[in-house]
Amino acid sequence: QVQLQESGPGLVKSSETLSLACTVSPVSVTSANYYWTWIRQSPGKGLEWIGYIFYTGSTTYNPSLKSRVTISQDTSKNQFSLTLTSVTAADTAVYYCARSLYYYWYIDVWGKGTTVTVS
Amino acid sequence: QTVVTQEPSFSVSPGGTVTLTCGLSSGSVSSHYYPSWYQQTPGQTPRTLIYTTKVRSSGVPDRFSGSIVGNKAALTITGAQAEDDSYYYCGLYMGSGIWVFGGGTKLTVL
Numbered sequence: 711q712v713q714l715q716e717s718g719p720g721l722v723k724s725s726e727t728l729s730l731a732c733t734v735s736p737v738s739v740t741s742a743n744y745y746w747t748w749i750r751q752s753p754g755k756g757l758e759w760i761g762y763i764f765y766t767g768s769t770t771y772n773p774s775l776k777s778r779v780t781i782s783q784d785t786s787k788n789q790f791s792l793t794l795t796s797v798t799a800a801d802t803a804v805y806y807c808a809r810s811l812y813y814y815w816y817i818d819v820w821g822k823g824t825t826v827t828v829s
Numbered sequence: 830q831t832v833v834t835q836e837p838s839f840s841v842s843p844g845g846t847v848t849l850t851c852g853l854s855s856g857s858v859s860s861h862y863y864p865s866w867y868q869q870t871p872g873q874t875p876r877t878l879i880y881t882t883k884v885r886s887s888g889v890p891d892r893f894s895g896s897i898v899g900n901k902a903a904l905t906i907t908g909a910q911a912e913d914d915s916y917y918y919c920g921l922y923m924g925s926g927i928w929v930f931g932g933g934t935k936l937t938v939l
Contacts, residue, residue, distance in 0.1 A: 749930075756933040757867070757875065757918050762926075770926035806874065815922035816865035816880035823874055 712737055714807050714821035722801075722828050728794040731787075732807030732821060739783050739790055740765050745810040746790040747817065748781060750803040758803075762810060763790055797828045831855050833921050835931040841909045841938055849934045850901040851919030857900035862921040864902035866895060869916045869933075878917075879904060906936075914938040 718730035732746070739746055745762040752758070761771035763781045771779045775794070783790040794801060805826055809819040832854040841847035851866075852858055866879040877886045879895035882902065892908045902921070906913055919931040 757869075757920075757930040759920070759928045759930055773927070814881055815863035815928065816920065817867070817875070817877055818880075818886070820874045820877075 712809065712819045714809065714819060716805060716807050716821045716824035718824060718826070720825055720827060722797055722826060724798055724828055725796055728792070728797050728801060728826055728828075730792045730805055730807075730824065730826070731784075731789045732791070733787070733789050734809075735788065738785070739788055740785055743812040745812060746781075746783065747808045747810050748792045749806045749808055749817075750801075751806070751823075752800070752803045755803075760792065760794075760805075764812070799828050802826065802828045831923065831929075833919065833929045833931040835917075835919060835934045837932070838935045838937070841906070841913075841936065843909060843911060843938055845909050846905065846907045847909060847936065848898065848903050848905045849917055849919075849936065850898065850903050851921065851931050852901040853921075858902045858921065859897060862902070862923070864895065864897075865920045866893075866902075866904045867918045867920065868913075869918065870914075871916075875918065909936075909938050911938055 715733045722728045747762040748760040763769045778795045780793040804823040806823045807821040808817045834852045860882045867875040869875040883895040894905045896903050916933050918933045
């Protein structure tokens with residue numbers, strides 16, 4: 711059974727950079743036909759798609775966050791990561807990593823989520 | 830910018846049928862938007878219910894069904910149960926690799 715686990719600081723200072731990692735097991739992040747995705751949910755709000763990295767390493771981001779977001783992958787650790795720069799209180803959220811299947815455009819596996827608070 | 834629209838709230842009686850919809854602020858939803866549906870109870874991870882308009886995810890009861898109704902994607906719950914009291918989100922593929930979630934519908938079963 712595929713599992714995704716987020717990790718990273720739970721508290722980030724305003725104007726600094728948020729960095730999270732998602733460890734994938736037992737499949738490889740280079741497995742064909744998967745998008746490795748980040749989604750967030752602000753307190754009391756809905757889901758917001760942040761972006762994804764394709765197994766090839768290509769990326770696509772939410773246009774509203776594109777200037778501040780980078781998603782990368784570390785094949786040696788079988789992880790993919792999220793970096794969000796210049797954070798504000800509006801970036802306080804539960805951040806989920808997830809897997810999407812190419813061409814079908816849906817989330818088939820979710821991580822449990824990690825809460826990040828911007829102080 | 831096109832917004833994905835959902836009813837903010839809905840209520841249904843136990844055993845009843847309810848249809849939640851997912852539309853666009855401009856234009857119509859079709860199967861080309863690959864509609865998907867997710868259920869989330871507060872404090873929990875979302876659960877995938879439906880993808881590519883009408884395919885149920887593994888383990889999802891058959892009282893959940895997806896379709897296109899008019900110019901919107903729809904999630905129908907037939908024979909609602911107390912445990913269906915939850916938030917429901919739709920997701921649409923907007924093209925060029927961009928994906929958008931709707932604002933969610935709070936379904937109350939009472």
